[in-house]
Amino acid sequence: MTRTLFRNASVVLADTVTESSVLIEDGKILDVAASADAAADNVVDCAGLHLMPGVIDDQVHFREPGLTHKEDLSTASHACAAGGVTSFLEMPNTKPPAVTLEGVRAKEQLGADKSLVNYGFYIGATPDNAAELAKATDVPGIKIFIGSSTGNLLVDEQEALERIFAETTLPICAHCEDEQTVRANAARLAGTNDVADHSRIRDVQAAVIATRRATDLARRYKHRFHVLHVSTAAELDILADPAPYITAEVCLHHLFFNVDDYPRLGTRIQMNPSIKSADDNRRLFEALLDHTIQVIATDHAPHTLEEKAARYPNSPSGLPAVENSLALMLDQVTQGRCSINQVASWMCDAPARVWGIVGKGRIENGYDADLVLVDLQKQKTIRDAEQHTKSKWSPWDSVTLTGWPVATFVGGHKVYDADNGFDESFRGAKLRFDHSRGGYWATAGGIGTE
Secondary structure (H helix, E strand, O other): EEEEEEEEEEEEEOOOOOEEEEEOOEEEEEEEEEOOOOOEEEHEEEOOOOEEOEEEEEEOOOOOOOOOOOOHHHHHHHHHHHHHEEEEEEEOOOOOOOOOOHHHHHHHHHHHHHHHOOOEEEEEOOEEEEEHHHHHHOOEEEEEOOOOOOOOEEOOOHHHHHHHHHHHOOOEEEEEOHHHHHHHHHOOOOOOOOOHHHHHHHOHHHHHHHHHHHHHHHHHOOOOEEEEEOOOOHHHHHHHHOOOEEEEEEHHHHOOHHHHHHHHEEEEEEEOOOOHHHHHHHHHHHHHHHOOOEEEEEEEOOOHHHHHHOOOOOOOOOOOOOOOOHHHHHHHHHOOOOHHHHHHHHHHHHHHHHHOEEEOOOOOOOOEEEEEEEEEEEEEOOOHHHHOOOOOOOOOOOOEEEEEEEEEEEEEEEEOOOEEEEEEOOOOOOOOOOOOHEEEEHHOOOOOOO
């Protein structure tokens, strides 16, 4: 039995922050109110620091297999560890896409071989793989691209969508942009080289139509559904109608960038769904505060700077974010816009509950010791050259933030600290999913343990 004591920390619990010491044993939290003198093999001095649950990023694109010149599971998981992300859920649009259980298993093996942090992989829907989706159990869920995809991952025919919602049981998430609207706008603006037109092509209406369509399916079939990367205030009216089947998330770029930033950042902030207005930024943040939106994710989707520098529309959509996501929100804490408990809810507890990730998301006895030490006084400037992502850039280059993770622990094992870097010998584990626990609305007290 190996014990580690996190001594004299400001511990971020579900509803409060308490000055305490936390004792862990063999990768599990043993006592959240331990004595500062409790016997332990290792002691971590936490004076002046906050101890948070590890971040769970439920929407990333780590590009392996098939697109590893942009990113791979090793470089991406290093970026995660540096940013306080202890678990990730990766999307199926790799090459080949993960649209079979065999394909998911192949990616899990890559995770076991390469990832410093814990991992899970969605299975992707196609117009004709409902039978394969029905066989999947121990995965986070099903991903549908209702617009904005390539190859056979686009599912926008109503009959195919009805079949997926009717014939499967896993939670579903979707990229919601109406394909017909996007194509019509693109035809109207054909020939443009102005990246600002990206937000006119992938406009508010495209997002609203697809989100309304998907949530209608969820309500009719009473099927758990998670709206990915909500980008518009107009979608909030759809989400404001409560349903025990529906949850939603917002990404950092939709909170902090808007169309006024195109002249400064250009294709660096070209995303699908597109960046919207400053008013959308404000309303989306308010939706987190009033619980209309439950989760913050990144949609980390790196491309090389050379690829991003192509003239629009030949530039690809996507940006890297995992290593700065927690710091961006800690900076909001230091500005007084939200509390550290709210950040822990949005980035740790809520994604664990949405996807039934056993033993994750909270600092409670019996939970896994996925933990992050953060210094709310630390100031650091984001620099392209210092990024751990293989793409080596950030849309937040030159931005100074106050509040940073300084050490990350996965299963009680320190995988990163700001002074000494990474433990290259460690590997994370496949996440455990229990969808029978009912998802976010059924687990107000946390997802629980075994």
